[in-house]
Amino acid sequence: MTLNIGVIGTGAIGREHIKRITNTLSGGKIVAVTDVNQESAKQAVEQYGLDAAVYPDDVSLVAANDVDAVFVTSWGPAHEASVLAAIAAGKYVFCEKPLATTAEGCMRIVEAEMKHGKRLVQVGFMRRYDSGYVQLKEAIDNKFIGEPLLIHCAHRNPEVNEMYTTDMAISDTLVHEIDVLHWLVDDDYKSVQVLFPRKSKYAHDNLRDPQIVILETHSGIIINVEISVNCQYGYDIQCEVVGEDGIVKLPEFQSITYRKNATLGSNILVDWKQRFLDAYDAELQDFMDSIKTTGEPNGPTAWDGYIAQVTADACVKSQQSGGKEEVVLADKPDFYKKGLETASL
Ligand SMILES: NC(=O)c1ccc[n+]([C@@H]2O[C@H](COP(=O)([O-])OP(=O)(O)OC[C@H]3O[C@@H](n4cnc5c(N)ncnc54)[C@H](O)[C@@H]3O)[C@@H](O)[C@H]2O)c1
């Protein structure tokens, strides 16, 4: 069975996903595209030689009879309406982060999915499919380092444009750590605090950069994440888990080492597309395979999208208050306790 897919938003990641469904993965076909910029949707069809219809908006794309699943890869504020439309039509949805830009919006999606009666939604937290994070999780689950005590992380982007504001360091960037770290240690967050070190000369007027985010879990694990979005030198993701009996660290992205001009060196990547290439492939293959075999997506759930947004909101509150903020989650519904939300490679 081929899963017929409609894509809402044919920008950077929309096209990356169109490319991998069309050229790399198996079991899916892009049959429909839309974008508020209709030229962009038409260009995507041409660029990848798609046999796909261009729709004027998300509502008409979702309603198309031949669309089985929808990819929501538009800007964050547009996600909630498209996801709700897809659920109302009983269509599967793969939604890039954020699921919705407010906790209330995420909860509306959770409620709509529960009302529908079976899982339709997977959120694009692809780090759960990255082989390095999967190895870290196995080591933690197997008690290889004893109980985890603290975690040091860094999430560095080389640069950002003028549209990127202080709160986006949380909602656009930290959100990946928010999701992957609670999954890694199987614990929910209790409180968060954001600190602003000295501002980088590369940060524009509306941006505090870098930032340090401290997250504390219910079992007392303390996590510090450095967010630097003007680090200049490359795209760099670091994660080191300190346990009672040892330490496990995320592997560096593999690159040859060289000896040249009196230097021993190796290259660092410059953007997210290359760093998580395999993880994006694995998450979308899993989305299609699990729908085919079980009738439901297997990856990060709408509830994970809700946890991420509640935690992100608390971080943004801390950016403003300067203090520690509580993370208050609703009780997890039984619907999301099926144990399906962990990925395996
Ligand atoms: N998982 C990841 O690592 C990752 C990486 C990049 C982006 N993202 C997420 O993916 C989303 C898109 O990011 P991007 O970098 O591709 O942005 P982008 O600006 O390159 O593309 C977004 C596209 O959506 C279109 N769009 C906006 N509103 C729309 C609407 N209502 N209906 C249809 N089309 C609409 C825009 O015209 C644009 O072409 C964001 O939510 C972003 O956070 C996730």
Ligand SMILES: O[C@H]1[C@H](O)[C@@H](O)[C@H](O)[C@@H](O)[C@H]1O
């Ligand atoms: O949308 C991107 C993407 O999610 C990247 O993984 C992250 O490193 C960037 O900061 C963000 O802007």
